[in-house]
Amino acid sequence: MTRIFSAAAVIVAAGIAPLAQAAPVPTDPVQRCRDLIPLIGKATEEDATVGKVTPLGDSGCRYTDLQITISQYQGWVVGSLTVDRIDFKRFYTDRLPLTLSVHAEGIRFFAPAMPAATAYQMKLVQKPVEVSFDYDYDADVLTIRDATFRGDRIGHITVTAALRGPNLDQIAVDTPPGDKAFAGLSLQSLTVDFDNQGMLEGYALLPALSALPDGETDPEGAVAAAKLQAMAALVVLSTAGVPPDSVAALGRFIQAMPQPRGPFRLSIAPQPALALTELMEAESGDPAKLLALVKRLNLTASY
Helix, strand or coil: CCHHHHHHHHHHHHHHCCCCCCCCCCCCHHHHHHCCHHHHHHHHCCEEECCEEEEECCCEEEEEEEEEEEECCEEEEEEEEEEECCCHHHHCCCCCCCEEEEEEEEEEEECCCCCHHHHHHHHHHCCCEEEEEEEEEECCEEEEEEEEEEECCCEEEEEEEEEECCCHHHCCCCCCCCHHHHCCCEEEEEEEEEEECCHHHHHHHHHHHHHCCCCCCCHHHHHHHHHHHHHHHHHHHHHCCCCHHHHHHHHHHHHHCCCCCEEEEEEECCCCCEEHHHHHHHCCCCHHHHHHHHHHCCCEEEC
16 A cells, blocks of 8 residues: 555544543543544554644544654654544444544655655645545445545545445454454445546556556556456446446546546446345356346446
């Protein structure tokens, strides 16, 4: 994972990491927000300091000049981190919140051991990025209303989704969910909006090349081969009844790789909802199962 995407994961984790054990909720709103600062360190497993803490009503906090130090050579500065729509009682009883909104602005890389002149230069040259994450959970459905990563020089990607089946009371943040936690999970909807202005080639290209055959020794050839495979796979979508305009949009997006420009949108709304177990079965290579699955997706795309 690249440094930028690592930072995004850190910020989101900071917003959802509960306390290690039950504790009373402080009545003082400032103290209540200050008590959440150690959770940021727990979520990142690194040192975290905050310049100013501001309560936001009964369900939120804003932290300015947040600094997360990973090592003497790597760290992150966050100009403003807002955590809102929190049920503090759940936080203080070691349970994931049923609603949450996290928004971080002014995210920049820094290194404590960096010479002062270099640090000053980086502060002027870097274009900060921002991360937002917003969800709620009701009636066994987890709705991700916004998961966005954006920057002036890289564009943005936004994901929304609805998942049925997860039980937030049975998921602990400090331990990976087991197979049981995903056994009844199903996808109701998923939308991806992507406006690439440098994000893909700047942050995702190298990891992708390392995963492709000959990607590190013949990157251009590896990308060309992957594009041919992807274009061939579009035949399945056409056979499954995906609208021709959507198939054509996907084709244009594939052909524009690895530097697509302009807004790309992909949506699926499976009918009925797509169970995770069905997806795993489709990956077994059975063409009939794969075709049946694609027909249910109600896939649309534009580019």
